[in-house]
Amino acid sequence: MSSLFVRKATGMVRSWSVFDAFVYAFFSINLVTLGLYSFSQMYYFKGGMIPALIISAIFIFFEVIVYAALIAVMPRSGGDYVWQSRILGGAAGFILAVTGWWFILWLWAPLYSDMFRHIVLVPLLGTLGARDVALWFAGTQNGAMTASVISLAIISIFIALGMKTYARIQKYSFYGGILGLLIVVALLLTTTPEAFKSAFDANATSMFGAASGTYDATVALGKEAGAALPLTGGTLSAIFLVIPYLVFFNLWPNWGATLYGEVRGATDFKRNISGMGWALGVTTLLGVILFLAISKNVGWDFYVQAGGAWWNYAWGGTSELPALPVWPYPALLASFLLKNVAVRFILLALMSLWWFGWSGTIFLSSTRVIFAAAFDRLLPEKVAEVDSRSGTPIYALLLMVVPSLIVSALFNYNIADFQSLTLCSTLVIAVTFLGTTVAAIIMPYTKPELYKSSPIAKYNVFGVPLITVAGVIFGAFLLFLLYEWLIDPNGLYGIGLGNTSSIVYMLANYLLAALIYFGFKAYRKSKGIDLDKVQAEIPAE
Numbered sequence: 001m002s003s004l005f006v007r008k009a010t011g012m013v014r015s016w017s018v019f020d021a022f023v024y025a026f027f028s029i030n031l032v033t034l035g036l037y038s039f040s041q042m043y044y045f046k047g048g049m050i051p052a053l054i055i056s057a058i059f060i061f062f063e064v065i066v067y068a069a070l071i072a073v074m075p076r077s078g079g080d081y082v083w084q085s086r087i088l089g090g091a092a093g094f095i096l097a098v099t100g101w102w103f104i105l106w107l108w109a110p111l112y113s114d115m116f117r118h119i120v121l122v123p124l125l126g127t128l129g130a131r132d133v134a135l136w137f138a139g140t141q142n143g144a145m146t147a148s149v150i151s152l153a154i155i156s157i158f159i160a161l162g163m164k165t166y167a168r169i170q171k172y173s174f175y176g177g178i179l180g181l182l183i184v185v186a187l188l189l190t191t192t193p194e195a196f197k198s199a200f201d202a203n204a205t206s207m208f209g210a211a212s213g214t215y216d217a218t219v220a221l222g223k224e225a226g227a228a229l230p231l232t233g234g235t236l237s238a239i240f241l242v243i244p245y246l247v248f249f250n251l252w253p254n255w256g257a258t259l260y261g262e263v264r265g266a267t268d269f270k271r272n273i274s275g276m277g278w279a280l281g282v283t284t285l286l287g288v289i290l291f292l293a294i295s296k297n298v299g300w301d302f303y304v305q306a307g308g309a310w311w312n313y314a315w316g317g318t319s320e321l322p323a324l325p326v327w328p329y330p331a332l333l334a335s336f337l338l339k340n341v342a343v344r345f346i347l348l349a350l351m352s353l354w355w356f357g358w359s360g361t362i363f364l365s366s367t368r369v370i371f372a373a374a375f376d377r378l379l380p381e382k383v384a385e386v387d388s389r390s391g392t393p394i395y396a397l398l399l400m401v402v403p404s405l406i407v408s409a410l411f412n413y414n415i416a417d418f419q420s421l422t423l424c425s426t427l428v429i430a431v432t433f434l435g436t437t438v439a440a441i442i443m444p445y446t447k448p449e450l451y452k453s454s455p456i457a458k459y460n461v462f463g464v465p466l467i468t469v470a471g472v473i474f475g476a477f478l479l480f481l482l483y484e485w486l487i488d489p490n491g492l493y494g495i496g497l498g499n500t501s502s503i504v505y506m507l508a509n510y511l512l513a514a515l516i517y518f519g520f521k522a523y524r525k526s527k528g529i530d531l532d533k534v535q536a537e538i539p540a541e
Contacts, residue, residue, distance in 0.1 A: 016263045020167040025279035028255035032354035033115045038249040040307030043227040047238035056243045057284040059477040065470035066440045067254035068272035073454040077261030078372025080436045087439035090535040095513040100432025101369035103509040107425045109404035110411035117147035118327040120352040126207045127345045138326045148408035158360045162390030173357025180350030187334040188293040203336040217323035222305020225312035231300045244484040253280045258368040363400045370396035378520045423495045427485045434478045441471035
C-alpha cells in the first residue's frame, strides 16, 4: 500500500480534543459573523426568523448524524473527499470535494474580509475617534480590498501556526466572545426604546458624522427598500422560503469534518454528535435570545429597516446614501448605550473575537482536502508536504491564499458583477454535502464489511441503518435548497438560472476540477500508477 500513496502515513498529528472540535463547529456556524451578516440581508423576506431558525436547525441535525457517523467509520484528514472517493468513486469524490472545499472557498475570502471590516475595523476605529478611516473602510472599494489583504494575512498566520496553536486562539476567542455577547444582550434588555433612539441619534452623529434625525431617516429608507421580515409571523411556505438564505449561516456544524484525522477520539460516534450537535443547538438558542433582545427595546422592525437601508444602497438598489453610513452591527448599536468610551471599546474588542476565533475556518478545513488529494497523487507531491513543527500543509495553504487575493479583487471592485455571486459560495458546498450524503446512504450496502466493523453498525431505525435514514432526510432538505437556489421561482436568491454569470462561474469551477482529475489520472497512468487502486484504499493517518 505504501507505493500507492505519497508515503506510508499522512503525517498528521491528532492534536485536537473533542472540545476543540466543538469550539470549531460552534464558530463555523457563527452567530455574530455569518449570522448577523446574513440576517441583515434578509430584510425583504416575509417568513418569521425564529421559526425559520428552529426548523432549519432540526433538518441540519440530520446532517450532524450523517457526518458524525462517517467520521466514526473513517476519521481521516480530507473528510468529504476521502469518503466520496472511496464510496462513490474517484472522479465524483475529487470533482465534488475539490470544487466545494477548494475553489469555491476563494469566493468566501472577500466575504470573510467584508465581515472583518464591518465587525472589527469600523466599530473599533469609530470608537477610537478615527472617523475618516472608519468610513473609508466602511464605504469604499479600496477600503474593502485593504480589509481583504489584512484579513488574509491574519488568517494565513493563524493556519501556518498549526492546529494546536489555533485551538488556543479559538478557546480564548470563545470565552471572550461569549462574554461580549452576554453584555450586548444585557444592554439591549435593560435599555428603553426612548433611550436607545436617543443614544443612536447622538452616536451616529458624533462617531460617524451622520445628520441629525438618523433614526427616523433610517426607518424611512428601510421602508422604501421594502423591509418586511417578521420575527415570528408568516405562513409556513414563507418561513420555508427564508431558510435557503438563512443556511448561509447555519449549514456548517460539520465544517470540521475534514479535520477529524487530527482529533483524538474521533471514532466515538456519540461524542462526534455531541460536539457538532451542541454547537448547532447552542447557536440556535443564542440566536433566539439575541432576536428577542433586539426586539424588546431596539425594535425588530427598526433592526430590519436598518439592514434594508444599508444593503439596498450597497447592492445598487438606490443611489441615496444610508442615513447611518456604516453597517448596522447590533453590537455597535448596543455599545451606543455606554457613555464610557474605554468600556465601549473593550466591549467591541470582545465581540471582535467572534471574527478572530472563526477566521481560520476558511482555510483550515480546505487545506486538509487539498492535502488529501495530493496524498492520493492527484496533485503534485509537494502539496502533500507537512511542516514538521506545526503539522501544517504549507503548500496547500498557498493554493488557497493566492487565488483568494485575485477573487477578492474581483469581488471588492465588483468586476463582472462578481458580488451577485455571493450565495454561490453556499450552493456549491451544498452540492458537495449532497455527494457525501449519498455516500452515507449507500455505504452500509456498498461497503458492508466496512460498515459492519464500524462503531455505527448497531444504530438502526426499524432495521434500517441510522446513517441511511438520516441521509435520506438531510438529502431531501438539500434537494429543496438546491431547487430554490437554482430554479428560484420566487426570484429571492439571485444565483439560479436567471443569473447566467452565476451558472457559468459554478460550471467553470467544476470543469477546472474535472480537468485536474483526468489530467493527473492520465499522467500517473503514464508513470505506472493506477489511481483507481489508490482511491480504493483508505490511507493511514
